[in-house]
Amino acid sequence: MSALKGIRLRTFVIFACAALAGTALLHTSQRVQEAEETLASLEAEIAREQDTMRVLRAEWEYLNRPERLERLATKFLDLVPPSPDTMSDTLIDEAATLPEKPVDNDQAQPASYEAEDTQ
C-alpha cells in the first residue's frame, strides 16, 4: 500500500516492538495470575492436608495411649511385661546364646530389648 510509504521503517519497527511487548506483557501477567492461582490452591491444599495430618496424628496418639495398648495386649497377646527373673533368665542368656543376627545391608541394628519410641 502506497499509504504506508509515509511511515518510515523505524516507526514501524517501534510500533511492532510495542505491540510485541504488549503481547508479551499480557501473556506474562496472565501466566503470573495463573501461577498465583495454582499457588493459592496448592497452599490451601497443603493447609487442608496439614489439618488432616493433625487430626490423624491426634487419633494415632489416642489409639496408642499406654492404657489402651495394655488393655489390648492383655486381651489378645500371650506376652507379659518382663520381670527381673525373665529379664535375667531369658533375655540376657538368650542374647549370649543366640546366633548373631545377620547384618542387614541397610542398617545394622543393635540387639536391644527396649521398645523403640515412635516419634
Added chain:
Amino acid sequence: MIFIRRLRQNPSRLKGEKSTALDLARGRLALMGGVFILVYLLLALRAVDLTVVQAKKIDPDLRIADRTTQSPNKPGNLMRADIIDRNGVMLATTLKTASLFADARFIAEPKAAAAALKKIFPDLAYGETLQKLQSGKSFIWLKRNITPDEQKRVLEIGEPGLAFEESTKRFYPQEGMAGHLLGYTSVDNQGLYGIERSFNGYLSEHTEPLRLSIDVRLQHALRREVAATVKEFKAIGAAGVIMDVNTGEILAGVSLPDFNPHDFSIVTEDQSFSRLTQGAYELGSVFKIFSVAAFFENRDLPMSTTFDASEPIRIGGFTINDFHAEKRVLTIPEVFMHSSNIGTAMMAQSIGGVKLQEFYTDLGLLDPMAFGVKEVARPQVPNPWREISTLTASYGHGVTTTPLQVAAGVSTVVNGGTLVKPHLVLSDEPDNTPDIRVLSESTSHKMRQLLRIVVSEGTGSKAAVKGYNVGGKTGTAEKIVNGRYDNKKKISSFVGVFPMDAPKYAVYIMVDEPIGTKRTWGYATGGWVAAPAVARTIASIAAIEGIPPQFGPDHDLASNLKQYIKLEEKR
C-alpha cells in the same frame, strides 16, 4: 509534534503535500486498527482458554472450600502450640473443628432442612431447629464442634442457608492421665490450670511444641499402681511422683481422683485438687530421712552411736512413742529401719531446732515449690517453734509439706548432696547454674546405706524388687480432724529410690485415708499400703527402661551396716 518536526527535517517530501498526508493518516489508521484487532483476538482467545479449556482443571473441592470461611495461619490467629512428652508423644494438641450455624434468611426449605439435620444430629430437637430456621435471623448457632464427617453430610443437604464457622478445640490424646500437671483450657483456648495455665503465653504465641519431662509410659505405670492402691484400700485419694534424682525432672506425677480435661465443666473440687502439689500434709516418718541427714551433717558421729528407745519421751504433757516399739537401746541403722520416733527425736534434740529447720529449708521442704505449675501449696511450720516442735518435726508431725517436695528432698539427699529443683518443662539449653551443695557426699552415702537397709531388713521390706537394690522409707501419719489426731484417718506413704548404689529414680506414693484389709492384717501403714505400690512401680520402670537386674551381695550397699543391727530370730 513529531509529525511537524519530521516535515521540517524532510523538505523533499513536501511534494504532493495533501494526498501524501491523507495516505499517511489512512495508513496509520489501518495499522492502529490492525493492532487493536490483534489484541482483541488475543483477548478473545484467552477468554476461550480460561472459560472452556482450563475450567476443567480447577479442583471442584477447592471451589467448595473457598466458600467456607478459611482461617489461614495469620499472625494473631496461631494454633495453640502442642504439648509433648519427653519422647515426643503428644499430650495436648489443637484441632480445627467446624461449628454449624444457620442464616435463616437464605433457608429455602426449613422443614426439609430441619428433618435432615435431625437425621444427622439425633440430639437436635426437630421443633426447635425448625423454629430457628424459620426465625429469619441472619445468624443462629445450631451445633458446635461437629466432626468432618458430620460436616460433609450437612453439605450434602444442599441447603444454602446452612454454613460453618471454623474454630479450634484443644484435644488431649492421653485424656486425664497427667491431668493435674497438664491442666486444661477454656472454650476460647485460654489455659486455666496446670502447664496450660502457667505457660499460656508461650503456648498461644509459639508453634513449636512445648516439651515436658513426663514420660507417658512411666506416667501410665505410676497411675495404674496408684489407682490400684486407692481401690484396694478404699482410700479417698492418693498422689504419686517419679523423679530423676540427678536432674529433678518429673518423669511422672499423678493425683487421684483426677479428671477428664475434655469435660472440665463437670470436674468436682476434689478432682481438681492436686494432692501432689496443692496438698500440704504431715507426712510422717519419711521426714526421718531429712532429720537423720541433718544429724550426720551437724554431728560427726559413727553409725554405731546409740539412742535409748526403751522408754517413751515425755515432754510438756506430750508423749513420744514408737509404733514398731523395740523398747531397747538402738544404733542409728536400727533407729532408721525400725522407724523409731524416740531415736529420731533424740537426734533432732541433739542438733537443735534451728539447725533442723535450716536443713529442711535448704532442702526446699518449707517454701512453696516453684516447678512449672502455679497450683502449689504453702508448707506450714509450727509458729512459734517450741522445743517439742523440734522433736515432733523430726518424725514428720507438726510440719506440713507437699508430696512433690518430699520426693525432691529425698532426691537431694541420695544424689550425692546437690540440691534438686523439680521441673516439668524440658529446656533445650544446657543448665549452667552451678550445683548447690546441701549435704556432704559422705552423708549422702550414709543415707543411701540406711535407706537400703530399711528395705532389705526393716519396715520397708514390701518395697523390695528382686535385682534392683531398692532403698526407701515408710511414713504413716495421722490426719488432724477437729484439732486432734485421728488414728483412723491416716496418710500412708513410701518413698523408694533405686538403684541404691547409683540412684537414678525416686518414687514417692502417698495414700490418703487407706483402710486396712484382710491381706494386710488390718494395717494401713505406709509399709503395707504404699510400699507394695512403689515396688510394682519400680518393676514397671525397670521393664520400660530396660534396666538389667543385678544379683548378688556385691551390689548390696547396706551389707556392711549389718554389724550394727541385732537381727531378729525370724529373719
